[in-house]
Amino acid sequence: MRYEELTIEGRNAVIEAFRSGKTIDKLFVLDGCQDGPVRTIIREAKKHDTLLQFVTKERLDQMSETGSHQGVIAYAAAYEYAEVDDILKIAEEKGEAPFLILLDGIEDPHNLGAIIRTANLAGAHGVIIPKRRAAGLTATVAKTSAGALNYTPVAKVTNLAKTIEELKQKGIWFVCADMNGTPMYDLDLKGPIGLVIGSEGEGVSRLVKEKCDFTASIPMKGDIDSLNASVAAGVMAYEIVRQRR
Numbered sequence: 640m641r642y643e644e645l646t647i648e649g650r651n652a653v654i655e656a657f658r659s660g661k662t663i664d665k666l667f668v669l670d671g672c673q674d675g676p677v678r679t680i681i682r683e684a685k686k687h688d689t690l691l692q693f694v695t696k697e698r699l700d701q702m703s704e705t706g707s708h709q710g711v712i713a714y715a716a717a718y719e720y721a722e723v724d725d726i727l728k729i730a731e732e733k734g735e736a737p738f739l740i741l742l743d744g745i746e747d748p749h750n751l752g753a754i755i756r757t758a759n760l761a762g763a764h765g766v767i768i769p770k771r772r773a774a775g776l777t778a779t780v781a782k783t784s785a786g787a788l789n790y791t792p793v794a795k796v797t798n799l800a801k802t803i804e805e806l807k808q809k810g811i812w813f814v815c816a817d818m819n820g821t822p823m824y825d826l827d828l829k830g831p832i833g834l835v836i837g838s839e840g841e842g843v844s845r846l847v848k849e850k851c852d853f854t855a856s857i858p859m860k861g862d863i864d865s866l867n868a869s870v871a872a873g874v875m876a877y878e879i880v881r882q883r884r
Contacts, residue, residue: 645714646712647712648713650711658683663716664714665689666689666711666713669695688797723805738762740758745768745838745868746838749869751768753873755793799847807850807852813853815853816835816836816837817848828878828882
């Protein structure tokens with residue numbers, strides 16, 4: 640994997656980045672700016688499903704590292720994304736049943752980094768994240784993953800529910816973490832499995848939950864009602880590890 644420049648500023652640089660096939664996670668454009676080059680950039684962003692935000696000049700000035708943003712700043716992925724098939728190939732090469740971790744809308748880059756770190760140590764073959772309303776592979780994620788991002792592939796998909804459907808046809812079954820699920824110790828979590836973890840606030844979305852074969856809960860003894868998303872991912876991943884042994 641190669642490390643990429645994170646912040647891309649200026650019209651030509653941003654257009655170049657799109658055209659060279661770089662993964663741009665987010666594009667910030669000066670609100671009300673309508674000239675030709677900017678319109679071209681917006682068109683590219685829409686074509687690539689990039690998150691687009693219109694912001695004030697003050698906000699762009701704050702974000703700018705060069706001081707010459709010309710009304711556009713793009714955030715590129717810090718790392719290359721993998722394809723879902725690449726992840727399955729890794730499992731096959733290791734002669735192991737696929738073990739995937741799917742994240743439904745994790746927005747906090749520290750949580751994403753921590754989950755990638757856990758995925759690596761638990762022997763998961765890869766992590767799958769959605770394009771929208773979720774953290775991408777930023778420098779913060781890379782740092783928090785403590786190097787795991789160099790070894791554990793992350794795939795980015797347009798539609799998580801559809802991806803689950805496609806993977807089910809390949810014999811993988813899915814369990815999602817949900818407070819109202821069956822206690823995880825009572826479930827059989829062996830074989831080809833995808834573990835689905837929901838966002839910090841909302842949990843797993845209804846659409847994605849409906850595609851899962853099981854819902855599993857983590858037994859809670861305390862006085863508050865939920866674990867941090869990355870801790871929940873770790874607890875459940877290691878129950879899967881225990882059962883797969």
